[in-house]
Amino acid sequence: MDYIVTVFRIQKLPELKRAIIMSQPSSWPIPKGSMRFVLPRQIVSQLKSHRISQDLYPLALGFYQEARDHSMSRSRHDDLLLIYCVKGQGSLRIGKLTYKITAGDLVVIPKDVIHSYEASTNDPWSIYWVHCDGILLNEFLISLNHNLQSPVSPIGLHPRLANDFESLLDLRKTTQQFTAYLHASSLLRQILTHIALLKTQQQHQFDQSFNLDAIHTFMLTRLHESLDIDTLAARANLSKYHFIKRYKQLTGSTPINDFIRMKIEKACHLLDITDQRISEIAWTLGYEDAYYFSRSFSKVMGISPSQYRNIRLGRATYKE
Template sequence: MGILERKSQTQFLTHHACRTITLNDVVIEWIDILFEDSSGVSYCAPHSHDWYEFNYVVQGTMHTALEDGIMHRMDQGTFVLIPPGFVHSHRYELSSPHEGLCLRWRMFQRTADADTASKLDAIAIYDKLMRLTIGVTPPKPDEFGIGKYLETLLAQSEAGEQAIFLQMSFVRLLLRLTESLPAAALAFSPVKPTNRLVRKVDIFLGDLQDRELDVKSLAASLHHSYAHIAREFKRHTGRTIIERMTEIRLYKAEDLLKHTDLSIKEIADRAGFSSAFYFSRVFKSAYGISPTAYRKGCFSD
């Protein structure tokens, strides 16, 4: 049996094992474990949490936008870890509904008096787990056996293991996650409060796909006037919203040129440009080479 066959165990785990876990020098508040089914849902708006969120795709496809504002595709066996405070959003494919596991938790350092401090330092866990806070990296395929850890956790629950054993399996899963996120792999810096509006604008722009920018929708989404949003965005980034939107669309087009055999017109459409001619002109202005020549260069020996 796999994860899908044991998905009902998430309810048991949430009610019986999701508790405060005190282990050596760390206190972990295991909030819940959910099995997500996105059937009929197409979008989850930009938001952030004060807890860690881990998403693992078991079946189907979803897309997640992180701090770069670009939607990253997540297929079966792909996962993403989102630390507290990082703005993110999700988009789902109705033709390939996403099903997967979502885990949420908080962590705190355990305080100790002078008599017990040395004992806690002997097996330090807090610093290892805090590596999960260092930043957000794009979704990645499961080359670390995370799925096996999830299967084990569900199987133990199904077998009626005591809550303490289930909690230790959860901690082992977190420690395994730290091995998948080396410090050298940081892609983004921690979010600063003054930049939250910029992050949300990036996510909104990244999710436009082939639609034109609707300033009213952007203003409504962020609960500010467009004039205020545009002014703050320019102040923090030195670029206009339109310039940033074009940059994001060029990133999408570049990725499609590298990894698909779509025609230039199809790429222009998918990246959100009004025509292949306009796309080619903007691309050449930014990269100094035409899209066709760029593609040839990517695949030449």
């Protein structure tokens, strides 16, 4: 897999240099099979002000294959750096702590974090990497559940995620069109949200003390009932307090809210495929009071059950 290395020389643009500060790039010589792509400063300035891309946009990106002797040390860091290791090993140092990096690990280094990293001498890493910025950078970090004390996350090797990075690298083939850079910003957003999903799934797999899938299966088989926290906590062999806390850590929601959402999803299905009266559907889902069911439905869906059915019958639109 050969890559073309593109170098941009920006001259006599002091106003852009002042407006756009980038972390010092690595001086590591790019060998065959690797690539580094730096976005032109003028393009970065446009992405920074464009409404589609200003939330998140790339500054530089690349792929280093078996990057022997690759190392970097930054005393100033003014963007977000992502490194996804797909082969080999390396290490990261932040402050007095050193973190080992192996295949399947994701490294997240936010702004203003002084750091250094290097490839292993005996088993040099292969990595995708991207420097990025944007006005919603902190919100994306929150979605990644990033913890500065744990900058390395073992998310595993995922071909789809590698393909996402490859798609981002294809930007170098269409550099004459600004729409290509807008598309790259959207791809970068997709990569970060994909990583957030992978981290959540990985956390579920490693948490042997809390089987979330089993809890959700139990909920789905009890949609006709009225479950309470005590029953769900007992199912998970936890106290009510620890059950709620653990559930919310993993899902961002509460178990009862998710149980209600499951009921309403089932109600939507029944409204779509049957002609049952709303009161009958309410009874099927454990609601003795059809009015209370309608209130719960409206709270989740934003419309009443009858309005939802009217959409199926062509009497209403999605936006009404």
